[in-house]
Amino acid sequence: MTVEMAFNEFLITQQLRGNSPKTIEYYRRCCLPLLMFLGLDTGTEQFKNSHLRSYFLTLRQRNLSSNSIKSYTKGIKAFLTWMYQEEYISDNLAQRCTLPKAQRKTIDVLSSEEIAALFKSFDIKRYGSLRDFCICALMLDSGLRRAEIVRLKLGDVHLSEGYIIVNGKGDKQRMVPLGFRSRKHLIKYIALRPVVVTHDSLFLTKTGTPITEYTIHRLFKTLKAQKLAQGIFIPRIHAHLLRHTFATQYLENGGNIYALQLILGHTSLDMVKRYVHLTQAKTVVNFAQYSPLDNLPKR
Numbered sequence: 549m550t551v552e553m554a555f556n557e558f559l560i561t562q563q564l565r566g567n568s569p570k571t572i573e574y575y576r577r578c579c580l581p582l583l584m585f586l587g588l589d590t591g592t593e594q595f596k597n598s599h600l601r602s603y604f605l606t607l608r609q610r611n612l613s614s615n616s617i618k619s620y621t622k623g624i625k626a627f628l629t630w631m632y633q634e635e636y637i638s639d640n641l642a643q644r645c646t647l648p649k650a651q652r653k654t655i656d657v658l659s660s661e662e663i664a665a666l667f668k669s670f671d672i673k674r675y676g677s678l679r680d681f682c683i684c685a686l687m688l689d690s691g692l693r694r695a696e697i698v699r700l701k702l703g704d705v706h707l708s709e710g711y712i713i714v715n716g717k718g719d720k721q722r723m724v725p726l727g728f729r730s731r732k733h734l735i736k737y738i739a740l741r742p743v744v745v746t747h748d749s750l751f752l753t754k755t756g757t758p759i760t761e762y763t764i765h766r767l768f769k770t771l772k773a774q775k776l777a778q779g780i781f782i783p784r785i786h787a788h789l790l791r792h793t794f795a796t797q798y799l800e801n802g803g804n805i806y807a808l809q810l811i812l813g814h815t816s817l818d819m820v821k822r823y824v825h826l827t828q829a830k831t832v833v834n835f836a837q838y839s840p841l842d843n844l845p846k847r
Contacts, residue, residue: 552588578623592636597644657793668777675740682737687790689727694764694787700750716813795823
């Protein structure tokens, strides 16, 4: 069997496992350059560790960032692990792939002034603007991803109970709480939402068709370009920035890191711990509120 045939089978397996098209494309982007380097007609039994060393050397010579090399390596390791399990290669080459230490990027978040300006800029008396307000509210106040917003169904929203059911990555469902303001505006939005029998998507266009990820992309492109309330520009704004802001402020306001992991839908606590360092400065400033000695009753 050639490495090309094995890789095609690997992609089919990922589809059968229910992985998203984005995940499939990620594996394709990570592994195809390696297969081209080897030669698509190379037999899997000819694939050796020396090929891996040579390939990763070429990646480093391209002056790629450590984060990019780490991303490529993770995708390749998944493919190599699968080939070993399927006995297409006799050596567990995935164990030979060492992940480089990736540079930890500083996570940007919105300030309170920017948040206020963002939400004051929506004219909630208009259907389209109210819908966009609700989309941003679910990202900022519940930490939803762009794709999760698009997949929301009307039946997923439980306003009286104060939560929504979110279909996350890998079709994994989770229960996400709703803030009071999010619930209040969702009630208004649902009352104005076009009544369409054939579509049960929560967020619809003015013509009654489900929104797409491009709809949200266009929304944030508009927000980047316009002056918001109080004359504030936020040219760096994007959908995931609202999710980052939610996670950071959730912890700053005393939220539990384990509860945050469940809300965000992360399988690993390590993904959530990156938000902790953003709250450290505030912890130092407000230490007097928590100091055991400072809070002793005064005599």
